[in-house]
Amino acid sequence: MLDGRTADGAAISLRGLEKRFGSLAAVDDVSIDIESGEFLALLGPSGSGKSTILMSLAGFERPTKGQILIDGVDCTPLPPHKRNIGMVFQHYTLFPHLSVVENVAFPLKMRKVAKSERIRRAEAALKTVRLEGYGQRAPKQLSGGQQQRVALARAIVYNPRVLLMDEPLSALDKNLREEMQLEIKRLHSELGITVVFVTHDQGEALTMADRVAILKEGRLQQISPARELYERPANLFAASFIGEMNQIPVDYDGGVVRLGGGQAIALPQEALVQPVPPGKAVLAVRPERVRLVDATSADALPVRLRDVVYAGAGTLVIGDLADGTEIRARIPSADSADLRAGTTLHMGFPPGAMLLYGGGAA
Amino acid sequence: MNSRSLLLNAYVYAVLAFVLVPIIIILPMAFSDTNYLTFPPEGFTLHWFGDFFGNSRWMKALRFSAEIAALTALVTTVVGTMACYALVRGAGRIGALFQGLLIGPIVVPHIALAVALYLFFQKTGLSGTVAGYVFAHSVIAMPFVVFTVAAALTSVDPALEDAAMSCGATRFTAFRLVTLPLILPNVLSGGLFAFIISFDEPVIAFFLAGIRDKTLPRMMFDNIEQNLTPVIPAIAVLLTCLSILVLVGAALLRRASVRTTAAPAQD
Ligand SMILES: Nc1ncnc2c1ncn2[C@@H]1O[C@H](COP(=O)(O)OP(=O)(O)OP(=O)(O)O)[C@@H](O)[C@H]1O
Numbered sequence: 343m344l345d346g347r348t349a350d351g352a353a354i355s356l357r358g359l360e361k362r363f364g365s366l367a368a369v370d371d372v373s374i375d376i377e378s379g380e381f382l383a384l385l386g387p388s389g390s391g392k393s394t395i396l397m398s399l400a401g402f403e404r405p406t407k408g409q410i411l412i413d414g415v416d417c418t419p420l421p422p423h424k425r426n427i428g429m430v431f432q433h434y435t436l437f438p439h440l441s442v443v444e445n446v447a448f449p450l451k452m453r454k455v456a457k458s459e460r461i462r463r464a465e466a467a468l469k470t471v472r473l474e475g476y477g478q479r480a481p482k483q484l485s486g487g488q489q490q491r492v493a494l495a496r497a498i499v500y501n502p503r504v505l506l507m508d509e510p511l512s513a514l515d516k517n518l519r520e521e522m523q524l525e526i527k528r529l530h531s532e533l534g535i536t537v538v539f540v541t542h543d544q545g546e547a548l549t550m551a552d553r554v555a556i557l558k559e560g561r562l563q564q565i566s567p568a569r570e571l572y573e574r575p576a577n578l579f580a581a582s583f584i585g586e587m588n589q590i591p592v593d594y595d596g597g598v599v600r601l602g603g604g605q606a607i608a609l610p611q612e613a614l615v616q617p618v619p620p621g622k623a624v625l626a627v628r629p630e631r632v633r634l635v636d637a638t639s640a641d642a643l644p645v646r647l648r649d650v651v652y653a654g655a656g657t658l659v660i661g662d663l664a665d666g667t668e669i670r671a672r673i674p675s676a677d678s679a680d681l682r683a684g685t686t687l688h689m690g691f692p693p694g695a696m697l698l699y700g701g702g703a704a
Numbered sequence: 705m706n707s708r709s710l711l712l713n714a715y716v717y718a719v720l721a722f723v724l725v726p727i728i729i730i731l732p733m734a735f736s737d738t739n740y741l742t743f744p745p746e747g748f749t750l751h752w753f754g755d756f757f758g759n760s761r762w763m764k765a766l767r768f769s770a771e772i773a774a775l776t777a778l779v780t781t782v783v784g785t786m787a788c789y790a791l792v793r794g795a796g797r798i799g800a801l802f803q804g805l806l807i808g809p810i811v812v813p814h815i816a817l818a819v820a821l822y823l824f825f826q827k828t829g830l831s832g833t834v835a836g837y838v839f840a841h842s843v844i845a846m847p848f849v850v851f852t853v854a855a856a857l858t859s860v861d862p863a864l865e866d867a868a869m870s871c872g873a874t875r876f877t878a879f880r881l882v883t884l885p886l887i888l889p890n891v892l893s894g895g896l897f898a899f900i901i902s903f904d905e906p907v908i909a910f911f912l913a914g915i916r917d918k919t920l921p922r923m924m925f926d927n928i929e930q931n932l933t934p935v936i937p938a939i940a941v942l943l944t945c946l947s948i949l950v951l952v953g954a955a956l957l958r959r960a961s962v963r964t965t966a967a968p969a970q971d
């Protein structure tokens with residue numbers, strides 16, 4: 343813990359945030375309430391406005407509309423240096439002419455903390471990120487992971503109540519990344535700080551965050567805890583963006599869906615995340631929820647096998663439904679020994695595994 | 705060695721000879737034990753250097769030139785660095801316009817600039833004043849400062865200043881504590897260039913000289929017109945040494961800047 347103090351995180355409220363660059367709305371009417379001490383991930387494809395939201399929070403971008411409240415105080419017009427927010431950037435931003443400990447002490451110097459006190463607190467922050475004894479080195483004498491940890495120490499040394507991170511791990515290789523993910527999680531629970539974390543890596547978002555906000559073209563698609571996001575995505579974009587999803591075009595009559603091949607499936611009420619009008623719809627099922635069943639089973643759908651891809655513990659089975667729609671199933675390899683491409687078998691969807699969305703496929 | 709690089713070598717040596725021969729001719733004459741200029745020099749004496757340093761009029765001109773050069777260096781580094789910042793970090797179109805304006809003093813012949821400034825200074829009473837010289841010399845030295853600083857500034861990641869601001873620094877403090885130290889070697893090296901450009905600038909000095917205060921190059925003109933003694937080559941030797949010192953200093957400074965701004969290790 344830094345200085346034996348717990349900086350409890352600030353609550354953040356984005357209200358109708360909009361940022362236009364010319365005619366392009368990089369952020370379009372985004373409203374999010376972030377709780378004190380929450381770890382929120384912003385997830386979305388490239389250009390979806392994640393960085394713009396973060397930069398607006400940090401004060402580097404001025405939103406064209408909307409408000410940013412931190413602990414109820416309107417911060418929208420405040421310049422970055424008045425926001426008291428810690429920030430870690432995507433690439434290395436340590437000051438090359440300062441030693442590691444001087445880098446970490448920099449925010450304290452800006453806050454006019456006495457020199458001996460700042461060195462003491464900087465050393466303590468370095469200890470928090472497990473870089474004790476590295477203080478006298480120059481930044482370029484550190485590895486990439488170590489540099490980002492120093493940047494992290496610099497961002498938390500003054501006990502800010504909010505920590506912003508814009509893809510801080512994207513420059514690191516996989517092992518280092520996983521190690522740093524745990525490191526950041528540990529810091530978050532130790533410090534109780536509110537964290538907003540931008541990433542385009544869904545695995546990273548799901549493992550680290552309390553809630554994940556999904557963005558597409560500047561608009562908020564869904565904001566939910568990881569499990570809900572994965573198991574009950576709010577729309578087809580969120581469904582297909584996170585993990586794999588089978589999408590089967592169907593006709594919906596208000597209770598039963600009819601597949602292209604003519605089979606009908608009765609849907610349980612919980613398959614509808616949001617109300618779906620009768621008509622064209624898409625039935626979504628995660629591949630790992632698809633089951634191989636007997637031809638005699640009530641919900642059996644005939645599938646012609648195209649590919650059987652063995653991958654150790656699990657096997658990916660790819661086939662076509664009667665109307666040609668591709669369908670994928672992930673099954674334990676123990677059950678897949680006698681599957682052959684070109685043969686026909688039967689698949690079924692457990693009631694709790696089906697989700698229905700209105701409109702065409704994404 | 706193929707014929708092309710042979711030709712290139714020949715060319716380089718020809719240029720070097722062209723540049724060096726006048727210096728090689730003039731330098732020994734500074735030590736000539738005669739009252740007039742002659743080549744090859746006769747005898748050996750340091751008398752002319754003593755003449756220069758012992759003469760109060762030469763010393764006054766030296767001090768005057770040094771004052772102007774120092775002020776020019778100061779003005780161009782401060783204004784030039786700010787301009788450069790706007791140029792490199794600022795909005796595109798204004799930057800391009802500005803760059804055009806900066807190249808102006810390089811392509812316009814100094815004599816044209818001198819005539820224009822002469823007319824302008826006549827009206828404003830700046831002729832022969834320190835302010836007038838500093839203004840005129842800053843105009844011609846500015847591009848060298850801006851281009852030297854720009855070389856360093858483009859290699860400094862703008863995100864460093866963002867990082868400093870997120871740490872609580874104002875934009876100006878971020879510049880002062882982060883960007884400036886990183887480009888300082890080039891700023892100083894630009895200042896040295898400005899100093900030397902001002903210090904041995906002859907054309908503008910010729911047009912703008914007042915009756916009382918004259919710069920060193922202007923005094924040299926006067927001396928050449930009246931009585932051509934080996935004190936002129938002696939001063940030439942001193943000026944050449946100063947230029948070499950400045951160039952070496954600037955080169956060392958820029959080496960230092962390459963070391964501090966080099967990209968961090970990525971592993
Ligand atoms: N300064 C700017 N001027 C003009 N357009 C911009 C500017 N900054 C961002 N944009 C545009 O706004 C949109 C959102 O950009 P943003 O950087 O927020 O995306 P992102 O989600 O962070 O993407 P990435 O994953 O690639 O970092 C993009 O279309 C981008 O081109």
Ligand SMILES: [Mg+2]
Pocket residue numbers: 392393394
């Ligand atoms: Mg981004």
